Ligand SMILES: [Zn+2]
């Protein structure tokens with residue numbers, strides 16, 4: 370028995386290959402993958418053969434935004450039924466280091482994240498028909514939640530974590546720079562958390578319209594000279610992953626305001642208006658992935674937040690290369706690989 374998987378062999382080289390069907394061992398669950406969302410890091414692996422400092426050194430199955438149904442499980446796994454819809458937590462953490470024990474498992478230095486070249490051998494990801502993970506990473510979906518709606522659980526968790534890093538947002542004026550999937554999901558999380566006016570900046574109207582769908586009040590074109598930037602936002606969340614985006618946040622946040630950097634900046638150094646951080650006493654915080662938020666994020670996506678309109682395209686696993694090219698296009702938002710969700 371074999372299954373298909375999408376494999377990146379090097380920059381600009383992706384193939385769909387057959388390999389032996391993986392079987393779950395003790396304490397493990399095999400998932401028939403339904404959808405895999407394409408993320409910025411997957412795109413970096415495809416275009417550059419590396420994501421930041423993590424370089425592909427052997428063929429890598431990308432993909433960490435994974436939902437599907439339970440196919441089988443090994444000894445010792447209880448409470449799951451074959452066919453149940455589930456989301457897969459992408460991180461396997463050690464559980465015993467200072468960060469894990471201190472309540473920050475997302476910072477675990479031995480974390481193994483699906484579809485990542487951070488370690489060697491690489492951690493193979495979820496753009497495959499059958500994925501096996503330990504049972505504690507399997508999150509059954511609430512009754513009635515569709516797999517497609519749940520497909521945004523991982524990126525929404527990233528946004529949700531960033532908003533938690535921001536602290537109390539109730540009634541606050543917030544600027545979000547970047548209206549890609551993470552920026553738009555950040556808007557959704559801010560709206561749900563009762564933020565005040567939410568302003569969003571991006572380079573394209575298409576992206577800004579997506580942010581509006583998620584609840585943004587004011588849309589700002591970052592590339593136009595006559596844009597009326599606010600002067601005194603309470604909080605800025607940088608979701609574009611660019612130096613200019615971060616500098617916009619530094620200029621725009623009020624004195625003693627806070628900036629949360631969730632976008633991943635280019636490798637190496639980034640030039641910032643450093644003295645404004647000093648003389649405005651800005652708090653600049655990083656936000657890295659998420660961990661414990663996954664379950665709450667799924668519940669919110671099942672109930673109060675409908676992020677499904679952010680899904681702009683769907684491709685079959687066999688069309689992986691087209692899907693990557695589409696995801697890199699500024700006109701798309703979240704692109705999904707439909708791996709086994711429908712037999713069409
Ligand atoms: Zn992602």
Ligand SMILES: [Zn+2]
Pocket residue numbers: 462463464465466467468469470474477478479480
């Ligand atoms: Zn740890």
